[in-house]
Amino acid sequence: MTTASFGVLVGLLLAQLAVYCVGLSVSVGDSLTLPCHGDPSRDVEWRFQQYEYPEWLLVAELHTGSFSQGCGFQGRVESFYLTEPGNYSLTLSPVVYSDLGIYKCRYMDGIILSDVKLEIRGPSSVPVAMGNSASLPCFGNINIQARADDLDILWMRGGEKVYQLHKNTIAYGPRFENRASVSPEQALYGNMSLTIRQTRFSDEGKYQCFYSSPKESGNPDSVRLLVTGHPPQNLTVEAGGLLSIPLYTADPVRVTFSAGLGSDEVLMLDANKGPARYGERCAQRCELLAQNYTLLLWSVTLEDAGVYKVTDPETNKTISSVSLEVSAPPLSAGAVAGIVLGVLGVLGVLGVLGVVLLVLGPFAFWKFLKKLAKPVVRYQAASAEDQNDSSSRAAVILIPDSPEPFLLGRYGSCSPRIRSPHVRIGSFSHRTPSPRVRNKSFSHRTPSPRV
Numbered sequence: 053m054t055t056a057s058f059g060v061l062v063g064l065l066l067a068q069l070a071v072y073c074v075g076l077s078v079s080v081g082d083s084l085t086l087p088c089h090g091d092p093s094r095d096v097e098w099r100f101q102q103y104e105y106p107e108w109l110l111v112a113e114l115h116t117g118s119f120s121q122g123c124g125f126q127g128r129v130e131s132f133y134l135t136e137p138g139n140y141s142l143t144l145s146p147v148v149y150s151d152l153g154i155y156k157c158r159y160m161d162g163i164i165l166s167d168v169k170l171e172i173r174g175p176s177s178v179p180v181a182m183g184n185s186a187s188l189p190c191f192g193n194i195n196i197q198a199r200a201d202d203l204d205i206l207w208m209r210g211g212e213k214v215y216q217l218h219k220n221t222i223a224y225g226p227r228f229e230n231r232a233s234v235s236p237e238q239a240l241y242g243n244m245s246l247t248i249r250q251t252r253f254s255d256e257g258k259y260q261c262f263y264s265s266p267k268e269s270g271n272p273d274s275v276r277l278l279v280t281g282h283p284p285q286n287l288t289v290e291a292g293g294l295l296s297i298p299l300y301t302a303d304p305v306r307v308t309f310s311a312g313l314g315s316d317e318v319l320m321l322d323a324n325k326g327p328a329r330y331g332e333r334c335a336q337r338c339e340l341l342a343q344n345y346t347l348l349l350w351s352v353t354l355e356d357a358g359v360y361k362v363t364d365p366e367t368n369k370t371i372s373s374v375s376l377e378v379s380a381p382p383l384s385a386g387a388v389a390g391i392v393l394g395v396l397g398v399l400g401v402l403g404v405l406g407v408v409l410l411v412l413g414p415f416a417f418w419k420f421l422k423k424l425a426k427p428v429v430r431y432q433a434a435s436a437e438d439q440n441d442s443s444s445r446a447a448v449i450l451i452p453d454s455p456e457p458f459l460l461g462r463y464g465s466c467s468p469r470i471r472s473p474h475v476r477i478g479s480f481s482h483r484t485p486s487p488r489v490r491n492k493s494f495s496h497r498t499p500s501p502r503v
């Protein structure tokens with residue numbers, strides 16, 4: 053072998069090495085391009101070896117002037133070598149699990165242009181909001197002839213069984229009773245993904261999937277489940293209204309209340325494998341809707357404003373929180389109507405009173421004037437007498453509280469000016485009868501001739 057030919061060989065090997073070892077990771081359902089470049093105007097084909105199967109299946113033939121697709125790839129492969137001479141890259145869309153394996157692009161005479169290993173890109177971790185369902189991916193080459201009762205699938209977490217389907221019988225790990233499942237229909241097509249319902253923080257961890265006997269690792273061979281809390285909520289409830297706190301689980305769960313930063317946390321609800329326990333704040337006002345994963349707080353007051361924290365007692369992680377503001381209740385339609393009616397009523401009463409006053413006022417005034425007229429006239433008459441009688445009046449003032457009920461009653465209804473003569477009663481009782489008293493009683497009985 054000459055140095056030149058050795059050099060060519062090394063060059064060829066390096067070229068071969070360059071096209072080899074292309075590994076592509078893909079998610080099932082995605083699309084991807086398998087790269088390949090060569091001389092224009094040559095006949096090229098793509099072949100494929102499925103994992104653990106010996107045959108090299110045809111994917112596509114890229115002949116000068118014609119393009120054909122292999123069985124199982126119809127409608128899913130595409131190439132632009134006719135418009136871009138020499139670009140024999142193949143676009144595969146959508147990728148299905150059975151596409152995983154080794155792809156080779158080569159001239160019809162056997163020289164390989166490119167070699168691609170297609171692997172599934174399993175998400176290294178699956179996030180889920182606590183309480184929601186999570187799907188952990190796992191795929192495997194299930195025999196196309198397999199029937200449901202041939203399925204043998206095992207899911208593990210850290211050495212503990214989570215779920216097993218074997219000979220049509222399902223077995224659960226202790227914490228996953230009726231929460232974990234694999235779809236048998238999907239499994240027959242190689243999709244052994246595990247669904248976990250009502251996820252809890254304690255479900256977090258690294259899960260592994262196995263199938264067949266002897267056990268084979270699925271693809272991806274492990275996936276981590278991450279359980280997250282729910283975003284905090286701000287709520288405003290009217291005083292007297294109803295607060296609804298989402299718990300995202302029925303049990304185990306704990307709800308605490310804090311009036312604000314720095315305030316103590318007080319227990320509202322503690323449900324942990326047993327009858328729910330209610331805190332003092334909750335007493336008589338709380339209702340746990342276990343089916344709806346909801347805690348109701350009735351008749352909210354201004355003191356209920358604050359932060360309600362929902363936690364998982366198993367891990368002490370926060371599931372969610374609700375910041376509550378309590379607003380004053382607006383006036384109800386009934387109250388507004390009541391107030392309007394009340395105001396109208398008052399106005400109405402005032403109106404009626406006004407009308408009554410308008411009607412009766414002049415009459416009353418006339419009556420009053422009429423009533424007044426007599427005594428005034430009389431008083432004038434009497435006052436004239438008073439001038440002379442001042443000494444007797446002074447004497448009367450010195451003797452108060454003279455008991456004269458008869459006379460008092462008689463003059464009780466009179467105006468002070470008219471009543472003033474009653475003082476003279478004393479003078480009547482203690483002294484010689486005043487001529488004015490006589491005068492008065494007289495004038496009261498008969499209209500004064502001077503009117």
Ligand SMILES: *[C@@H]1O[C@H](CO)[C@@H](O)[C@H](O)[C@H]1NC(C)=O
Nearest residue numbers: 085131132136139141142143
């Ligand atoms: C070759 O074709 C593929 C599509 O099949 C395209 O994505 C890629 O960019 C092309 N490469 C070049 C170098 O033109």
Ligand SMILES: *[C@@H]1O[C@H](CO)[C@@H](O)[C@H](O)[C@H]1NC(C)=O
Nearest residue numbers: 080187234235238243245247
């Ligand atoms: C695999 O099966 C699960 C149900 O177990 C389904 O939700 C998921 O979409 C399936 N994945 C694919 C790629 O078909």
Ligand SMILES: *[C@@H]1O[C@H](CO)[C@@H](O)[C@H](O)[C@H]1NC(C)=O
Nearest residue numbers: 283284285286287374375377
């Ligand atoms: C809730 O209120 C706080 C302040 O009171 C605010 O910082 C936060 O953004 C609010 N969150 C939402 C979801 O509105």
Ligand SMILES: *[C@@H]1O[C@H](CO)[C@@H](O)[C@H](O)[C@H]1NC(C)=O
Nearest residue numbers: 296341342343344345346348
């Ligand atoms: C609770 O859920 C049930 C059905 O699951 C529904 O009928 C009921 O209305 C819900 N109650 C509340 C208060 O949301």
Ligand SMILES: *[C@@H]1O[C@H](CO)[C@@H](O)[C@H](O)[C@H]1NC(C)=O
Nearest residue numbers: 317363364365366367368369
């Ligand atoms: C959670 O916190 C309580 C006290 O607040 C403590 O007694 C308990 O051990 C904690 N549990 C865990 C799992 O950390």
